[in-house]
Amino acid sequence: MDISLKVEGMTCGGCKAAVERVLRAQPGVSAVTVDLEAGSAKVSSEGSADPAGLVAAVENAGYDARIDG
Template sequence: MQTTEFQVTGMTCGHCESAVRGEVSQVPGITDIEVSAQTGLLRVTTADAVDTAAVIAAVEEAGYEAATA
């Protein structure tokens, strides 16, 4: 298992967290997602190496900006 953290900007509430979680959950290979609007952190767990570009694209699809933390 591998865990990767991303810094997400623009999240302010639980709805924001849900939107990010919903989009990121569609990225293949992700087994667990933790997202916090309070800290601005997104943590994904994968069995293999994570496709960081796909995760960032998913966050952008939800309407926010992301970068590896």
């Protein structure tokens, strides 16, 4: 299952890396792709990743996030 997120507040490569790191640490996540310029993240999971938990993890890292779509 793929989950798309809109992420606001990323301004540099360090921000991108931070978002990738927190998303990869979430249960069930198998792959993460973050597009800094588009302000988006795509999360692939084994079906057990919680979309609300992904949003919360990104927000806890200091960025605004929401499910995109």
